[in-house]
Amino acid sequence: MIQRAVFCAIAAFLLAFGPALAGDVPLKTQRLVQQHFAPQLVLPATALWRFDVIKPYQGGGDIVCGKVNFQNSTRRYIGYLGFYAVVRNGTVGISGIEAENTMEDPTGAFKFAYQNFCGLHS
Numbered sequence: 685m686i687q688r689a690v691f692c693a694i695a696a697f698l699l700a701f702g703p704a705l706a707g708d709v710p711l712k713t714q715r716l717v718q719q720h721f722a723p724q725l726v727l728p729a730t731a732l733w734r735f736d737v738i739k740p741y742q743g744g745g746d747i748v749c750g751k752v753n754f755q756n757s758t759r760r761y762i763g764y765l766g767f768y769a770v771v772r773n774g775t776v777g778i779s780g781i782e783a784e785n786t787m788e789d790p791t792g793a794f795k796f797a798y799q800n801f802c803g804l805h806s
Contacts, residue, residue: 708738709735709737709738709748709750710738713738713746713748713771714733714735714748716771716774716775716776717733717735717748717767717769717771717776717779718731718733720769720776720779721752721767721769721779721781724781725752725754725755726754726755726756726757727754727755727759728754730754730755731752731753731754731755732752732753732754732761732764733750733751733752734750734751734752734764735748735749735750736749736750736751736802737749737750737802741770741772741801743770744772745770745771745772745773745777746770746771746772747768747769747770747771747801747802748768748769748770748771749766749767749768749798749801749802750766750767751764751765751766751767752764752765752767752781753765756784762784765781765782765783765784766781766782766794766798766802767779767780767781767782768780768797768798768801768802770801780793780794780797780798781794782794782795782798
């Protein structure tokens with residue numbers, strides 16, 4: 685009975701404070717990242733963004749990681765793809781967005797960078 689109470693307390697704590705500990709991405713930073721990637725998207729206004737984490741970047745600034753689902757040229761959503769962006773002094777520097785298929789990224793450069801920058805799997 686005590687173990688269940690402890691488990692419930694820990695679960696409640698993680699639900700209440702988990703996202704804040706990971707680092708909520710400020711709205712201003714979200715807009716900056718969206719504007720940065722807009723030229724790469726066919727219909728940027730219809731993109732669905734999920735910002736997962738923001739954390740300090742060793743080279744200065746912050747690294748922002750998340751997923752984006754956007755429409756391709758046939759106006760079909762392609763599914764959520766990972767992205768990362770280094771934000772420093774109000775500008776986006778190093779960045780990447782996952783390719784739709786392996787033919788567009790045959791070396792797996794994005795997955796390598798995404799895992800190293802974000803510590804997440806795309």
